[in-house]
Structures are given as structure tokens and as C-alpha cells.
Amino acid sequence: MTFTYSTEDFTTSLPTEEYIRRFCNSECFIKYCKECRNYGKVWVCPPFTHDTMAELRQYSRLLLVATKIIPYGKEIPFSEVNRFIRPERLRIEKKLRDMEKQYGGRAFAYAGSCLYCPEGTCSRLDNQPCRHPDLVRSSLESYGFDLGKTASELFGFPLLWSNDGYIPEYLTLICGLFHNTEIIHYK
Numbered sequence: 001m002t003f004t005y006s007t008e009d010f011t012t013s014l015p016t017e018e019y020i021r022r023f024c025n026s027e028c029f030i031k032y033c034k035e036c037r038n039y040g041k042v043w044v045c046p047p048f049t050h051d052t053m054a055e056l057r058q059y060s061r062l063l064l065v066a067t068k069i070i071p072y073g074k075e076i077p078f079s080e081v082n083r084f085i086r087p088e089r090l091r092i093e094k095k096l097r098d099m100e101k102q103y104g105g106r107a108f109a110y111a112g113s114c115l116y117c118p119e120g121t122c123s124r125l126d127n128q129p130c131r132h133p134d135l136v137r138s139s140l141e142s143y144g145f146d147l148g149k150t151a152s153e154l155f156g157f158p159l160l161w162s163n164d165g166y167i168p169e170y171l172t173l174i175c176g177l178f179h180n181t182e183i184i185h186y187k
């Protein structure tokens with residue numbers, strides 16, 4: 001089976017305060033996080049020891065990036081989903097870290113297992129600092145943002161889920177960069 005696909009990045013921008021007011025629902029999403037095996041076991045996941053909203057409010061604006069991944073072919077088992085997501089996560093996370101360096105701010109990555117240490121070996125388990133703070137960024141979900149609502153209201157298309165064991169028509173990764181720059185060029 002081949003795992004080829006096309007991608008398209010969509011961007012939008014809005015004030016940080018507006019994004020927090022309209023899309024943050026920490027009380028709801030923390031319940032889902034608590035059900036995840038990574039809760040409290042990986043540094044990029046909750047619970048966080050700092051005031052996350054105070055961190056975000058250091059920045060006036062948010063650039064959001066939605067990457068639509070369209071697999072070629074039909075009836076691709078959902079168990080293969082990381083063949084599509086992983087290379088795109090690596091691409092976008094690097095791009096956003098480069099933008100952090102260029103513009104300042106703080107990048108947010110796609111949710112899911114951390115890409116930078118083998119599964120189940122996070123240094124948080126030993127109460128030691130993250131081994132790769134230069135690479136790792138938390139997800140918007142982990143800060144309590146509703147990405148289903150973000151996709152449909154800000155990008156105009158819904159997130160699709162698999163309900164038949166196959167990868168849906170497209171996958172969507174939503175990442176972002178909180179910043180204090182007037183104009184950002186996303187290329």
C-alpha cells in the first residue's frame with residue numbers, strides 16, 4: 001500500500017483575547033485530557049504548573065495554521081494515520097519554531113504523542129526537565145482550546161473523524177504562533 005497525499009496550509013489571524021474568549025473552554029477539555037494516557041506523564045501535556053492564559057496574554061495576536069492532508073486512495077486503515085500526520089507535524093513544527101526565531105512569540109504544535117523521545121520515556125516520569133525544550137511545543141488543545149470549533153468557525157471546514165476504521169476524506173492539523181508582530185508572512 002502506498003501512502004501518498006497532498007496538503008494545503010490555510011492561515012488566519014486574530015487577537016489573542018478574542019481567541020481566548022471565543023474558543024477556550026479549559027474546564028471541558030481538561031476532562032478529555034485526564035482520560036488520555038499522556039496526562040501528567042509528558043511535559044507538553046497538562047497539568048501545567050504555570051498560568052497558561054497569563055503566558056498567552058503576553059502576546060497580542062495569534063496566527064493559526066490549519067493543514068489539510070488529503071490522502072490518495074480509499075479505505076486506508078486508520079491504524080496507518082501516523083504515516084500521514086507525522087511528516088506533516090515535523091514540517092509544521094519546524095516552520096513554526098523558525099517563525100518564533102524570526103518574529104518572537106510562542107509556537108503551538110499539533111496534539112498527540114511527543115515526537116522527540118521514544119514513547120513512554122518522557123523525563124517527566126522521573127521529575128527531570130524536558131530533554132528537548134528547543135524542539136517541543138504544547139498543543140492548543142492542551143491549553144483548553146476547542147479545535148473543532150476553530151476549524152469550522154475560522155477555517156470554514158469541519159474536523160473529520162474516523163468512524164468506520166478508515167482514514168476520513170481529509171485530516172486536519174491546527175497549530176499556531178502567538179506573537180506581538182503587526183504583520184507575519186507565512187510561506
Ligand code: SF4
Pocket residue numbers: 042043044114115116117121122123124129130131132133136
Ligand atoms: S522531548 Fe522528551 S522529555 Fe521533552 S516532553 Fe517530549 S518526551 Fe518529554
